[in-house]
Amino acid sequence: MPSRRRTLLKVIILGDSGVGKTSLMNQYVNRKFSNQYKATIGADFLTKEVQFEDRLFTLQIWDTAGQERFQSLGVAFYRGADCCVLVYDVNVMKSFENLNNWREEFLIQASPSDPENFPFVVLGNKVDVDGGNSRVVSEKKARAWCASKGNIPYFETSAKEGINVEDAFQCIAKDALKSGDDEEIYLPDTIDVASSSQQRSTGCEC
């Protein structure tokens, strides 16, 4: 079976406008937070080298605009994704309720070969705000939703304080890598339509 693995892992960050997608990406890649980031228009990505088991991978992290109106652009950006990160703001109920829409929209537009097992990771961001007093989505509620969608790994983060960001992206990268394993990039000798039915564990061991 395949031995040549991909070295580029593509990750898409989705979520309502203002939940902190750009901030999370920058915190992870550049280890800094600025409150002068602009609202994202169109899309952009940052890359970071990650190492697993003595091998180097390039994590390509795509940051897209959160406003619903721009979603028709998704087709061009979601294609070929290995993992999708869904972000909400623990202080904004609506951003949590919208996770389902984001997930579904992603599956429609990216149309991964195995939607059931496509890896998602959910981040509840801005846990630092007001010492947690203004939060409206409980961790329990969020975890319950993640469990109902096939055990999506869940992290509570603060892009501002750098809480849990590294861990979350470690998991994201791992999941992306596993997803990448399923797809081959070389041509088999014969038609091989069965091999994509390999099982991949959902969830994340980290």
Added chain:
Amino acid sequence: MHETELNDLSDDADYAASLQQGSASMTRSDSSRRSSSSEPDGAEVVYLKDNVTIHPTQYASERISGRLKLIKQGASLFITWIPYKGQSSNAKLSERDKNLYTIRAVPFTEIRSIRRHTPTLGWQYIIVVLSSGLAFPPLYFYNGGVREFLATIKQHIFLVRSAEDANVFVVNDFQDPLQRTLSSLELPRAVPVANGRSSSLSASESPTDKNQVRADGVAVDGSLSSIQNNGRQRQKMHDPARDLSIHVLEKFSLVTRFARETTSQLFRENHSEGFGGNERRNHSQSSHDYHQNAASIDVEKVPDEVPVAPDPLEKSPCSNRGEEAATNVGTFELIDSKEIDKLTVWGKPRQPPLGPEEWATFLDSEGRVTDEKALRKRIFYGGVENNLRKEVWTFLLGYHAHDSTYAEREYLVLIKKSEYETIKNQWQSITQDQAKRFTKFRERRGLIEKDVVRTDRSLSFYEGDDNPNVNLLRDILLTYSFYNFDLGYCQGMSDLLSPILFIMKDESESFWCFVSLMERLGPNFNRDQNGMHSQLFALSKLVELLDVPLHNYFKQNDCLNYFFCFRWILIQFKREFEYERTLRLWEVLWTHHLSEHLHLYVCVAILKRYRRKIMGEQMDFDTLLKFINELSGQIDLDAILKDAEALCICAGEHGAASIPPGTPPSLPLDTGLLYAQQDDEVL
């Protein structure tokens, strides 16, 4: 009724007949008769609907009606939409304009999904989304029939309703890998007609005598013809080489699970390189004299690696970005040096900005601008001094009429101030308690609040905590969202307002100037992204006209959706230049001197500057997007403006014809329901 006239594309006899019938019934004799003139052999019309209309603009007078058909040939299904000939009530809509929108035999293998809109009020329409991510403009079914249309498709190809959105129908979206592979095997069969999208279905007399092949064996690209001729002079070609490559494709698709992707990739490449040549050779020389001169700087296909033929406009890769010394600033050499007539157009040197003394000469004693055109032209070449902007911008934006007097303007300002206060009061009077039960309002306000604190905060005018100007941004945007509730607030608007408030300082004045700007740019923010799509579409046509190799490169690399220019266009390059430079660019764009769509030529000019780098480094879509995003702050505005001017002049009326009517920021001609189709969005 509609007058009809004969041409090789249309089926006016049928159309007249169907008008009498008033239905979409289709008889066998119809299609067989047609097949002798326009349908390819063995093709069968399986669905036909009249009065399917597109709305390029919000104005009823500019709608284009046509006939929608589904055509089956072998195992492949094609969609066509051909506008009626000579039916336009509006002289502004030339045949050329209509042809821009014509859908010529697009195979369903190139279609990703169809979104259906069946509002309870108003017409049903569909949006056809291509695999490339581009979408055709909404097709309105004036006589209904969307359901029948979808049902017909279902009979012939694999169409599934999206589980997530009942109004989205996904084409060939097989979850099962086996089916997926099988579907891909159909693709090669689609090639002959797909490639001949212009040829097979719009065949006419043989133009072989007019063949035009350059001495070096490279066909002169006839890209302009898609604007000009629209297939009239094309013919169905049976090219053995093409058949061979189809054969290879078929073989290839047998051995790989990912045939679908790969085959479509190959298909695209073959389509643009190999097959395109057939098409190209078929154009009459006369219709391309201009084109050869203007655009054929280099028609060779882009090789797989460097070197790329240089373009006089491009930025030398070894010179530092942002420095102009090394390049031939503002020169635009229009033709290949091998060609006979050398034609060179220069963008005029930039002038110093308009100052107070000169400004005074444009005004009569009562404050009227006596020569509007001269003023616009003057500003086009030099812009305006900063302290004059507050006054001059109100004219450029159309807030004040040029023939208004000082007194009239003073009066208008007062009236408008109270009008602004009235609208502002509408949301200010919403109590906290009321807001609790007013989700839309809370969400809209939340979105605006999140954006204004992320808008130009490094500028001293907006920096620091509790900056009153940031609050002004919020108030104006929230008021605007009540002024134009249907459009509401969309990200990007705060970027457009920021410079206006920075210049105008006054709240009400800023609001009304912003309103004027949004009259032009509002469609950028439409829910269906129509305004953006039409601009990106026009941009691709302009590049095709002005830089054929670059166009071909984008085509081969799946970059034709031009999404990498999205930010440029949405907020008028606001993020691409330093603040002061943006102000300069905007006032130049707002003059509408030479073209309302200078911003699209600015896009072309920037792309042309970096074309060697783009093609030489073989940038794919991702790399290109990143490259373009990172050009921010690196672009020399004056040089680009000169190039854009030169390009605009070169493109001339062919350029103008590449831009569909109503493409933003075209000014409104009459009023109507501007944002009617947006009722299904919250914000």
